[in-house]
Amino acid sequence: MKNTTLYKKFFVAINGSNSEQRPLSIALSGGVDSVVLLHLCYTLREQMPGWVIEAIYIDHGLSVDSDSWRAFCQRLCESLSIDFKTASVEVKAKARHSLEAQARDARYAALDSLAMANSMIVLGQHGDDQLETFLLRLKRGSGLDGLASMRAQRILDSGRVCIRPLLNASREDIEAFARMFAIEHIEDHSNKDDRFDRNFLRNQVIPLFKSRFNGFLQSVLRSIELLQQQQSLIEELTLQDLQTCCSEQGQLDLQRLGALSQLRQANVVRSWLASFNEKMPSKVQLEQLLHQALTSKQDAQINIVMGKGCVKKHRGFLYFVIAQDPPQPCVDVALAPITLNDGRALIVEHGVGVRAPNNNERISVQFGLLSSKIRPRNKPGRNAVKHWLKEAGVPSWQRAHVPLIFYDEQLVQIVGYYFEHSMYVPQQGVRWEVVDGE
Incomplete structure (x- = not known):
């Protein structure tokens, strides 16, 4: 197995994208692509001890055969002494959304949540999958980024890396490998249904291109590589x-x-x-x-x-x-730090500010009372909070999130901007300041 062309392509791709030898979490469906990928990873572990691998099966709930496929994958992993994990995801059809895209997104999220810490998710897409993706995006009128198709490496929103080490291998290479080593796998009969665009391309269109144009797949893959570079x-x-x-x-x-x-x-x-x-x-x-x-x-x-x-x-x-409700007010607070329910904190500093509250005055932190009046220090008159925040250049959608400090019914500070003129003291005063949450 070590000397096969497919293994060499796989080995070069894995080492090129995973020089740190991070653990590998293999996305296993039971089809020939993912099963061959599993065997390649198994061979890598046998040839180079130290590699840690696991397999993950995701049940999308879209096939009546999913239970038997899961059982097959589990038996296969047990026979190779590979840790096996599984999860089910629910894919609900949405209007104007691709069921394939929704299933893919759910699958990535589940793989990410199950994969071991610091591992790279290994996906079994190959060159023919890349060709199908290119033609589908060409049909949709995609631009350069879309026509660049699948990358050998993808970063999920969580930061986890997904790699596709078989993108330079053809479906024929993978199927020949499975035959050579009598590798058992399952057949998804829905792949024969040409009502789906990808299946139509796979079963009807691409074979015609390949029979007519020698080396068609490799030519398209070279073009995709150039598009990715550009x-x-x-x-x-x-x-x-x-x-x-x-x-x-x-x-x-x-x-x-x-x-x-x-x-x-x-x-x-x-x-x-x-x-x-x-x-x-x-x-x-x-x-x-x-x-x-x-x-x-x-x-x-x-x-x-x-x-x-x-x-x-x-x-x-x-x-x-991104629209957010203003924080909840904080009533009858002390001269101490306050954590707001939006994650920010209010701290109390001493020195320049407003006079300290009297013993009988209740302190509160309010939000969104933009009609409340205040005469800021060094300003000619009283006006509404909305007016002063506009003058200060605060965008309209942020104004309701600015903390307002009241002593009883008296507005004494617009935090970060103004002090009430009649309450201002240059020394031995107090002021509130916002600290962003960690």
């Missing part, structure tokens, strides 16, 4: 643009963004949204976003609803905002 270069340049346009707090400077070409503007916004794990907008949505952001007046309010949040404009900057 996409990586674009991402590198886009990151430089993003760093130029982004403030320290993560907002986009529209003046700097507007100085870029339209193509670079679009890439910067996509990269910026991706930093918040936001789903990529369509071409039309992105054009509308940029048009509103760059052509509206300086003080114009825009609110573009996305998937996880919305994009807002304030004083020449774009903000990505």
